[in-house]
Amino acid sequence: MGVDGRIFPVSSSAAPRKQQPGELGLKERWYPIQVKQKDKAGRPDIDAFEAMMMREDCEKGFFVSFDYSSDALQEIESFFKRSHKVIVALTVQEILEEHIAKKLV
Numbered sequence: 789m790g791v792d793g794r795i796f797p798v799s800s801s802a803a804p805r806k807q808q809p810g811e812l813g814l815k816e817r818w819y820p821i822q823v824k825q826k827d828k829a830g831r832p833d834i835d836a837f838e839a840m841m842m843r844e845d846c847e848k849g850f851f852v853s854f855d856y857s858s859d860a861l862q863e864i865e866s867f868f869k870r871s872h873k874v875i876v877a878l879t880v881q882e883i884l885e886e887h888i889a890k891k892l893v
Contacts, residue, residue, distance in 0.1 A: 791840060793821035795850070820849045829853035834863045834875070841873055848874045855879060 796818050822837050829851065841849050851864075856877055864875045 791820045792823045795819040795821060818846070820844070820846055822849070822851050824851070824853040826853065828855045828857050829860050830857045831859040831863050834860045834867070837875065838863075838867050838871075838873075841875070842871070846873065848876065850876045850878060852878045852880065852883070854881075 820837075820840065822833075822840075824833055833853075834851070837849060837851055840846075856879075861877065864877055868874055
């Protein structure tokens, strides 16, 4: 389904999403995490993640890759302009160097 993990923010109080079969009974808003183990994530990878975000009505998602193609980064920006949904593009290097804090604010 394009989701490798989920973040359930403690402070979320928005309308709960519909629980899926076999899922824990958490009624909090959640943010999907997708991790790609390739040199560069491309636009098709971002398109698939966007489709999942729209289907699950997620307002924010996190995408992790070693790097991104310019098309992928342009698509992330276009997706925000179209839908007002945010994809935070993180690289493995940023996470390892702990620069992630600046991007998450």
